[in-house]
Amino acid sequence: MSQPRKLSFDNGGDFIRQTRREVEDYLSAPHIRMRGRMELYAKGVVAFVLLLLSWATLVFAHPGLLLGLLAFGGLILGTSLTAFCVMHDANHGAYFRTRRSNHLMGWTADALLGLSAYTWRVKHNVAHHTYTNVDGYDADITQMPFARLMPVQAPRPWYRLQHYYIWVLYCVMGLRWQTIGDVAAFARGRIGTSALRFPRRWDLAGLIGGKVVFICWAIVVPLLVFPWWAVLCAYLAYSMVVSLIMAVTFQLAHCVEEADFASAEELAIEPRLWAVHEVETTVNFCPRNRVLSWLVGGLNYQIEHHLFPRVPHTHYPRIAEIVQRNAELHGVRYVAQHSLRAALRSHFRHLRTMGRMGVPVVPEMG
Numbered sequence: 116m117s118q119p120r121k122l123s124f125d126n127g128g129d130f131i132r133q134t135r136r137e138v139e140d141y142l143s144a145p146h147i148r149m150r151g152r153m154e155l156y157a158k159g160v161v162a163f164v165l166l167l168l169s170w171a172t173l174v175f176a177h178p179g180l181l182l183g184l185l186a187f188g189g190l191i192l193g194t195s196l197t198a199f200c201v202m203h204d205a206n207h208g209a210y211f212r213t214r215r216s217n218h219l220m221g222w223t224a225d226a227l228l229g230l231s232a233y234t235w236r237v238k239h240n241v242a243h244h245t246y247t248n249v250d251g252y253d254a255d256i257t258q259m260p261f262a263r264l265m266p267v268q269a270p271r272p273w274y275r276l277q278h279y280y281i282w283v284l285y286c287v288m289g290l291r292w293q294t295i296g297d298v299a300a301f302a303r304g305r306i307g308t309s310a311l312r313f314p315r316r317w318d319l320a321g322l323i324g325g326k327v328v329f330i331c332w333a334i335v336v337p338l339l340v341f342p343w344w345a346v347l348c349a350y351l352a353y354s355m356v357v358s359l360i361m362a363v364t365f366q367l368a369h370c371v372e373e374a375d376f377a378s379a380e381e382l383a384i385e386p387r388l389w390a391v392h393e394v395e396t397t398v399n400f401c402p403r404n405r406v407l408s409w410l411v412g413g414l415n416y417q418i419e420h421h422l423f424p425r426v427p428h429t430h431y432p433r434i435a436e437i438v439q440r441n442a443e444l445h446g447v448r449y450v451a452q453h454s455l456r457a458a459l460r461s462h463f464r465h466l467r468t469m470g471r472m473g474v475p476v477v478p479e480m481g
Protein backbone atom coordinates (compact mmCIF):
# COMPACT_ATOMS: atom_id res chain seq x y z
CA MET A 116 0.00 0.00 0.00
CA SER A 117 1.32 3.44 -0.88
CA GLN A 118 2.27 5.75 1.97
CA PRO A 119 -0.39 8.38 2.67
CA ARG A 120 0.57 11.90 1.72
CA LYS A 121 1.76 13.94 4.72
CA LEU A 122 -0.67 16.79 5.21
CA SER A 123 0.17 19.98 6.99
CA PHE A 124 -1.72 23.17 7.64
CA ASP A 125 -0.56 26.68 8.47
CA ASN A 126 -1.46 27.12 12.14
CA GLY A 127 -1.28 30.92 12.07
CA GLY A 128 -3.32 33.68 10.45
CA ASP A 129 -4.88 36.90 11.73
CA PHE A 130 -8.30 35.31 12.21
CA ILE A 131 -7.21 32.71 14.78
CA ARG A 132 -4.64 35.03 16.40
CA GLN A 133 -7.25 37.68 17.17
CA THR A 134 -9.96 35.15 18.08
CA ARG A 135 -7.63 33.30 20.44
CA ARG A 136 -6.61 36.55 22.12
CA GLU A 137 -10.24 37.51 22.75
CA VAL A 138 -11.19 34.03 23.97
CA GLU A 139 -8.22 34.03 26.36
CA ASP A 140 -9.35 37.45 27.61
CA TYR A 141 -12.85 36.13 28.22
CA LEU A 142 -11.55 33.05 30.05
CA SER A 143 -9.05 35.01 32.14
CA ALA A 144 -11.73 35.97 34.68
CA PRO A 145 -11.57 33.30 37.44
CA HIS A 146 -15.33 33.47 38.16
CA ILE A 147 -16.13 32.73 34.50
CA ARG A 148 -13.76 29.76 34.39
CA MET A 149 -15.18 28.48 37.67
CA ARG A 150 -18.81 28.84 36.54
CA GLY A 151 -18.06 26.96 33.32
CA ARG A 152 -16.49 24.09 35.25
CA MET A 153 -19.27 23.92 37.84
CA GLU A 154 -21.90 23.74 35.08
CA LEU A 155 -19.86 20.99 33.43
CA TYR A 156 -19.60 18.96 36.64
CA ALA A 157 -23.31 19.45 37.44
CA LYS A 158 -24.18 17.97 34.05
CA GLY A 159 -21.92 15.01 34.78
CA VAL A 160 -23.78 14.34 38.06
CA VAL A 161 -27.16 14.53 36.26
CA ALA A 162 -25.90 12.11 33.57
CA PHE A 163 -24.53 9.52 36.04
CA VAL A 164 -27.51 9.67 38.43
CA LEU A 165 -29.98 9.35 35.55
CA LEU A 166 -28.04 6.45 34.08
CA LEU A 167 -27.77 4.59 37.39
CA LEU A 168 -31.39 5.16 38.48
CA SER A 169 -32.79 4.17 35.08
CA TRP A 170 -30.65 1.02 34.89
CA ALA A 171 -31.47 -0.03 38.47
CA THR A 172 -35.20 0.53 37.83
CA LEU A 173 -35.10 -1.56 34.65
CA VAL A 174 -33.10 -4.43 36.11
CA PHE A 175 -34.26 -4.69 39.74
CA ALA A 176 -37.62 -2.92 40.14
CA HIS A 177 -39.69 -5.09 37.76
CA PRO A 178 -41.36 -1.99 36.31
CA GLY A 179 -44.63 -2.13 34.37
CA LEU A 180 -44.80 -1.05 30.75
CA LEU A 181 -45.05 2.69 31.38
CA LEU A 182 -42.33 2.92 34.05
CA GLY A 183 -40.23 0.48 32.01
CA LEU A 184 -40.42 2.69 28.93
CA LEU A 185 -39.66 5.77 31.04
CA ALA A 186 -36.61 4.08 32.56
CA PHE A 187 -35.49 2.93 29.10
CA GLY A 188 -35.76 6.54 27.87
CA GLY A 189 -33.82 7.66 30.97
CA LEU A 190 -31.09 5.11 30.21
CA ILE A 191 -30.75 6.43 26.65
CA LEU A 192 -30.78 10.06 27.81
CA GLY A 193 -28.26 9.35 30.59
CA THR A 194 -25.96 7.56 28.14
CA SER A 195 -26.20 10.35 25.57
CA LEU A 196 -25.46 12.97 28.24
CA THR A 197 -22.46 10.92 29.39
CA ALA A 198 -21.19 10.74 25.80
CA PHE A 199 -21.72 14.40 24.89
CA CYS A 200 -21.15 16.17 28.21
CA VAL A 201 -18.58 14.01 30.05
CA MET A 202 -16.70 11.55 27.83
CA HIS A 203 -16.21 13.94 24.89
CA ASP A 204 -14.93 16.85 27.01
CA ALA A 205 -12.75 14.60 29.17
CA ASN A 206 -11.07 12.84 26.24
CA HIS A 207 -10.27 16.25 24.76
CA GLY A 208 -8.64 17.25 28.07
CA ALA A 209 -11.34 19.85 28.84
CA TYR A 210 -12.79 18.31 31.99
CA PHE A 211 -9.95 18.56 34.52
CA ARG A 212 -6.52 20.17 34.57
CA THR A 213 -4.39 17.04 34.48
CA ARG A 214 -4.12 14.50 31.70
CA ARG A 215 -4.44 11.58 34.10
CA SER A 216 -7.74 12.88 35.58
CA ASN A 217 -9.11 13.55 32.12
CA HIS A 218 -8.19 10.05 30.96
CA LEU A 219 -9.83 8.60 34.07
CA MET A 220 -13.08 10.50 33.36
CA GLY A 221 -12.72 9.69 29.66
CA TRP A 222 -12.80 6.00 30.67
CA THR A 223 -16.58 6.47 30.92
CA ALA A 224 -16.40 5.76 27.17
CA ASP A 225 -15.18 2.21 27.94
CA ALA A 226 -17.23 1.48 31.04
CA LEU A 227 -20.53 3.17 30.20
CA LEU A 228 -20.62 3.39 26.40
CA GLY A 229 -18.71 0.24 25.46
CA LEU A 230 -16.30 2.22 23.22
CA SER A 231 -12.56 2.35 23.81
CA ALA A 232 -11.46 5.83 24.97
CA TYR A 233 -7.94 4.98 23.78
CA THR A 234 -9.18 4.35 20.22
CA TRP A 235 -11.60 7.30 20.42
CA ARG A 236 -8.75 9.71 21.15
CA VAL A 237 -7.01 8.68 17.92
CA LYS A 238 -10.18 8.43 15.83
CA HIS A 239 -11.77 11.64 17.09
CA ASN A 240 -9.06 13.92 18.54
CA VAL A 241 -6.39 13.18 15.93
CA ALA A 242 -8.01 11.92 12.69
CA HIS A 243 -11.23 13.94 12.84
CA HIS A 244 -10.11 17.13 14.61
CA THR A 245 -6.84 17.56 12.68
CA TYR A 246 -8.05 16.59 9.20
CA THR A 247 -11.72 17.59 9.36
CA ASN A 248 -13.60 16.58 6.19
CA VAL A 249 -10.42 15.50 4.38
CA ASP A 250 -11.03 12.35 2.34
CA GLY A 251 -9.16 9.30 3.66
CA TYR A 252 -7.80 11.19 6.69
CA ASP A 253 -10.99 11.95 8.65
CA ALA A 254 -12.53 8.55 9.46
CA ASP A 255 -15.92 10.15 10.17
CA ILE A 256 -16.31 11.29 6.58
CA THR A 257 -14.81 8.15 4.99
CA GLN A 258 -17.51 5.46 5.07
CA MET A 259 -16.92 3.68 1.77
CA PRO A 260 -18.08 1.23 0.46
CA PHE A 261 -21.24 1.92 2.46
CA ALA A 262 -21.75 5.61 1.72
CA ARG A 263 -20.26 8.48 -0.23
CA LEU A 264 -20.09 11.58 1.93
CA MET A 265 -18.01 13.97 -0.17
CA PRO A 266 -17.59 14.79 -3.87
CA VAL A 267 -14.05 13.40 -4.39
CA GLN A 268 -15.12 9.90 -3.32
CA ALA A 269 -15.92 7.47 -6.14
CA PRO A 270 -19.59 6.92 -7.03
CA ARG A 271 -21.29 3.51 -6.74
CA PRO A 272 -24.80 2.60 -7.92
CA TRP A 273 -26.08 1.80 -4.42
CA TYR A 274 -25.14 5.26 -3.09
CA ARG A 275 -28.21 6.56 -4.94
CA LEU A 276 -30.26 5.19 -2.05
CA GLN A 277 -27.88 6.22 0.72
CA HIS A 278 -30.09 9.05 2.00
CA TYR A 279 -32.62 6.32 2.90
CA TYR A 280 -30.42 3.51 4.23
CA ILE A 281 -27.73 5.56 6.00
CA TRP A 282 -29.92 5.80 9.12
CA VAL A 283 -29.61 2.03 9.54
CA LEU A 284 -25.82 2.35 9.31
CA TYR A 285 -25.89 5.06 11.98
CA CYS A 286 -27.84 2.64 14.21
CA VAL A 287 -25.29 -0.19 13.90
CA MET A 288 -22.11 1.92 14.20
CA GLY A 289 -22.28 1.73 18.01
CA LEU A 290 -22.71 -2.05 17.93
CA ARG A 291 -19.67 -2.32 15.69
CA TRP A 292 -17.46 -0.30 18.05
CA GLN A 293 -18.79 -2.21 21.07
CA THR A 294 -17.85 -5.53 19.46
CA ILE A 295 -15.22 -5.80 16.70
CA GLY A 296 -14.44 -2.12 15.95
CA ASP A 297 -11.43 -1.75 18.27
CA VAL A 298 -9.91 -5.12 17.32
CA ALA A 299 -10.27 -4.32 13.60
CA ALA A 300 -8.65 -0.89 14.12
CA PHE A 301 -5.73 -2.43 16.08
CA ALA A 302 -5.26 -5.03 13.33
CA ARG A 303 -5.05 -2.24 10.71
CA GLY A 304 -2.77 -0.24 13.00
CA ARG A 305 -4.34 3.03 11.92
CA ILE A 306 -7.54 5.04 11.75
CA GLY A 307 -7.75 6.98 8.51
CA THR A 308 -4.06 7.74 8.10
CA SER A 309 -3.41 8.26 11.82
CA ALA A 310 -1.29 5.60 13.53
CA LEU A 311 -3.04 3.49 16.16
CA ARG A 312 -0.58 1.56 18.32
CA PHE A 313 -1.69 -1.42 20.36
CA PRO A 314 -2.33 -0.10 23.90
CA ARG A 315 0.11 -0.90 26.71
CA ARG A 316 0.02 -0.93 30.52
CA TRP A 317 -2.69 1.42 31.87
CA ASP A 318 -4.21 1.93 28.43
CA LEU A 319 -4.51 -1.84 27.95
CA ALA A 320 -5.86 -2.30 31.48
CA GLY A 321 -8.43 0.45 30.83
CA LEU A 322 -9.47 -1.17 27.57
CA ILE A 323 -9.94 -4.67 29.03
CA GLY A 324 -11.40 -3.44 32.35
CA GLY A 325 -13.83 -1.16 30.51
CA LYS A 326 -15.08 -3.98 28.29
CA VAL A 327 -15.61 -6.19 31.36
CA VAL A 328 -17.54 -3.46 33.23
CA PHE A 329 -19.67 -2.65 30.18
CA ILE A 330 -20.52 -6.31 29.44
CA CYS A 331 -21.35 -6.86 33.13
CA TRP A 332 -23.89 -4.03 33.49
CA ALA A 333 -25.30 -4.18 29.97
CA ILE A 334 -25.57 -7.97 29.58
CA VAL A 335 -24.44 -10.22 32.46
CA VAL A 336 -26.42 -8.65 35.35
CA PRO A 337 -29.64 -8.29 33.27
CA LEU A 338 -29.25 -12.00 32.30
CA LEU A 339 -29.48 -12.92 36.00
CA VAL A 340 -32.98 -11.40 36.06
CA PHE A 341 -34.46 -11.67 32.54
CA PRO A 342 -34.50 -14.33 29.77
CA TRP A 343 -31.73 -14.06 27.16
CA TRP A 344 -34.03 -12.95 24.34
CA ALA A 345 -35.39 -10.05 26.39
CA VAL A 346 -31.85 -8.93 27.29
CA LEU A 347 -30.73 -9.25 23.68
CA CYS A 348 -33.68 -7.21 22.36
CA ALA A 349 -33.25 -4.52 25.03
CA TYR A 350 -29.48 -4.29 24.45
CA LEU A 351 -29.87 -4.04 20.66
CA ALA A 352 -32.60 -1.39 20.93
CA TYR A 353 -30.61 0.62 23.50
CA SER A 354 -27.33 0.45 21.59
CA MET A 355 -28.93 1.32 18.24
CA VAL A 356 -30.87 4.35 19.51
CA VAL A 357 -27.79 5.76 21.32
CA SER A 358 -25.68 5.13 18.21
CA LEU A 359 -28.21 6.92 15.99
CA ILE A 360 -28.31 9.95 18.32
CA MET A 361 -24.51 10.16 18.49
CA ALA A 362 -23.91 9.66 14.75
CA VAL A 363 -26.53 12.20 13.67
CA THR A 364 -25.33 14.81 16.17
CA PHE A 365 -21.77 14.58 14.87
CA GLN A 366 -22.78 14.33 11.19
CA LEU A 367 -25.00 17.45 11.30
CA ALA A 368 -21.90 19.54 11.92
CA HIS A 369 -19.82 18.32 8.98
CA CYS A 370 -21.83 16.25 6.53
CA VAL A 371 -24.20 18.94 5.24
CA GLU A 372 -24.56 21.04 2.10
CA GLU A 373 -23.03 24.14 3.68
CA ALA A 374 -19.80 22.41 4.84
CA ASP A 375 -16.62 22.45 2.80
CA PHE A 376 -14.75 19.22 1.93
CA ALA A 377 -11.21 18.61 0.69
CA SER A 378 -8.95 15.94 -0.69
CA ALA A 379 -5.25 15.53 0.10
CA GLU A 380 -4.48 16.53 -3.52
CA GLU A 381 -6.42 19.77 -3.20
CA LEU A 382 -4.67 20.63 0.06
CA ALA A 383 -1.27 19.88 -1.51
CA ILE A 384 -1.99 22.30 -4.37
CA GLU A 385 -3.49 24.98 -2.15
CA PRO A 386 -2.39 24.75 1.52
CA ARG A 387 -4.89 26.24 3.95
CA LEU A 388 -4.86 28.01 7.27
CA TRP A 389 -5.92 25.32 9.73
CA ALA A 390 -8.37 27.53 11.68
CA VAL A 391 -10.08 28.70 8.48
CA HIS A 392 -10.29 25.09 7.26
CA GLU A 393 -11.95 24.07 10.54
CA VAL A 394 -14.54 26.86 10.43
CA GLU A 395 -15.41 26.27 6.78
CA THR A 396 -15.71 22.47 7.09
CA THR A 397 -17.98 22.80 10.13
CA VAL A 398 -21.52 24.09 10.56
CA ASN A 399 -23.28 25.03 13.81
CA PHE A 400 -26.96 24.36 14.37
CA CYS A 401 -29.68 25.75 16.65
CA PRO A 402 -27.39 28.21 18.48
CA ARG A 403 -30.37 29.81 20.24
CA ASN A 404 -31.89 26.54 21.41
CA ARG A 405 -30.66 26.36 25.01
CA VAL A 406 -32.30 23.02 25.76
CA LEU A 407 -30.69 21.33 22.76
CA SER A 408 -27.33 23.00 23.52
CA TRP A 409 -27.52 21.58 27.05
CA LEU A 410 -28.49 18.10 25.85
CA VAL A 411 -25.82 17.71 23.13
CA GLY A 412 -22.98 19.11 25.23
CA GLY A 413 -22.48 22.15 23.01
CA LEU A 414 -21.96 19.97 19.94
CA ASN A 415 -24.33 22.28 18.07
CA TYR A 416 -21.45 24.79 18.47
CA GLN A 417 -18.99 22.57 16.65
CA ILE A 418 -17.14 25.50 15.05
CA GLU A 419 -16.11 26.72 18.50
CA HIS A 420 -15.45 23.15 19.61
CA HIS A 421 -13.06 22.58 16.69
CA LEU A 422 -11.16 25.80 17.38
CA PHE A 423 -11.05 25.32 21.17
CA PRO A 424 -11.53 21.61 21.96
CA ARG A 425 -9.75 21.89 25.32
CA VAL A 426 -12.19 24.52 26.62
CA PRO A 427 -15.26 23.13 28.51
CA HIS A 428 -18.29 23.13 26.22
CA THR A 429 -20.29 25.22 28.71
CA HIS A 430 -18.36 28.28 27.41
CA TYR A 431 -19.22 27.79 23.73
CA PRO A 432 -22.28 30.10 23.48
CA ARG A 433 -20.19 33.07 24.67
CA ILE A 434 -17.14 32.07 22.61
CA ALA A 435 -19.38 31.76 19.53
CA GLU A 436 -20.05 35.51 19.62
CA ILE A 437 -16.29 36.16 19.51
CA VAL A 438 -15.65 33.62 16.74
CA GLN A 439 -18.53 34.80 14.57
CA ARG A 440 -17.53 38.47 14.86
CA ASN A 441 -13.92 37.70 13.93
CA ALA A 442 -14.98 35.41 11.09
CA GLU A 443 -16.95 38.28 9.56
CA LEU A 444 -14.04 40.65 10.13
CA HIS A 445 -11.53 38.36 8.40
CA GLY A 446 -13.77 37.07 5.59
CA VAL A 447 -14.07 33.52 6.93
CA ARG A 448 -17.31 31.74 5.99
CA TYR A 449 -19.22 31.01 9.24
CA VAL A 450 -22.51 29.10 8.93
CA ALA A 451 -25.10 28.28 11.60
CA GLN A 452 -28.36 26.47 10.78
CA HIS A 453 -31.26 28.15 12.52
CA SER A 454 -33.15 24.96 13.40
CA LEU A 455 -32.69 21.23 13.87
CA ARG A 456 -35.14 20.65 11.01
CA ALA A 457 -32.99 22.78 8.68
CA ALA A 458 -29.84 20.92 9.73
CA LEU A 459 -31.45 17.49 9.22
CA ARG A 460 -32.85 18.54 5.85
CA SER A 461 -29.40 19.77 4.77
CA HIS A 462 -27.82 16.45 5.83
CA PHE A 463 -30.49 14.50 3.90
CA ARG A 464 -30.07 16.64 0.77
CA HIS A 465 -26.28 16.39 0.95
CA LEU A 466 -26.48 12.58 1.11
CA ARG A 467 -28.90 12.55 -1.83
CA THR A 468 -26.67 14.83 -3.93
CA MET A 469 -23.53 12.80 -3.15
CA GLY A 470 -25.37 9.59 -4.05
CA ARG A 471 -26.45 10.92 -7.44
CA MET A 472 -23.29 12.80 -8.38
CA GLY A 473 -21.09 11.36 -11.13
CA VAL A 474 -17.36 10.73 -11.26
CA PRO A 475 -15.36 13.39 -9.39
CA VAL A 476 -12.87 15.61 -11.19
CA VAL A 477 -9.48 15.15 -9.57
CA PRO A 478 -7.28 18.25 -9.79
CA GLU A 479 -3.95 17.68 -11.51
CA MET A 480 -0.66 18.49 -9.88
CA GLY A 481 0.95 21.52 -11.54
Ligand SMILES: [Zn+2]
Pocket residue numbers: 203207239244420424
Ligand atom coordinates in the same frame (compact mmCIF):
# COMPACT_ATOMS: atom_id res chain seq x y z
ZN1 LIG B 1 -14.47 16.70 19.54
